[in-house]
Amino acid sequence: MDVMDEKKMMTRNVEDGPWTGCAVLFLNSCPTVNLLSLYKDQQGKFMVFKVVKLTLTDSSGGLEGYEILKVHDADPLLGVEVKFVDVAACRRFLESYVSGAVLQSLSQHASRLLPGSQDVAMEIQLKAGMYTLDFCLDDLDLCLKHIHQSQPGRLRDDEIAELEQQLQSQALGHVPQPPTLTQEETPLPSNCFLFQKKVFEDRMLAAGDLQRFSNGVGRDWRKVGRALGKNCRALKGPAIDNLAYEYEREGLYEQAYQLLSRFIQAEGRAARLGRLVRALEDTKLTSLAENILDIQPQE
Structure with missing residues (x-):
């Protein structure tokens, strides 16, 4: 196999099927605006995060293709x-x-949003694992390979989740609390979902959701997986049976945990609470949905 054939095969492998990867963008600014010091300040933290978020959205073509972890x-x-x-x-x-x-x-974005930062001079560097990608930018397929091999080792930081929520709230005005929905109320906001005539924020799935789901779903985890798999390519075909076989010895909790972890990893920002609740409704597991949503039983 020559070099060109090997490169074409590597590109196909990188771009086939569910794909995730991780990179770290390092930022530096001129002495008049110190991004690190500004981020450590409680008031400046949100504005720096907004600058980063807008930049990533501009450069990746939208909100759905990436997630800031830390x-x-x-x-x-x-x-x-x-x-x-x-x-x-x-x-x-x-x-x-x-x-x-x-x-x-x-x-x-920094010049527009950060205090005292008109005509700010910025420096950036990009790394994936051990590799500094600035040294191989003439080969984007190699950069993609390094990013793909550098799999994220953590879920999103709670601090980042709070900043994301603050940014979303700023854009929408506010995030509604879960009151009972009546016919006279305004239509359901796009960032919410309806369950048992109550409105809930359609947030991303968190570690606590994973634990409650895995503790409560029991043998029905496969049914939920098939319901989620209707709109998740990573759970289609033999994926669920493969999970059952791979984690059979670890028991039902681990099988359920790996199922939802696979869904979160594959769907990224689209792995939201509303999708899980709908899958639980489809499989008649409303009591588990109530538990995950922390709905207290009525006396």
């Missing part, structure tokens, strides 16, 4: 750990990075 101190740099859940979005991001569009977008 923003951390890499003194003197600010590190942003990003999980990509769509190979096309990751490729668009890399193309934007190579062309300088990421740096331009970052500078523009």
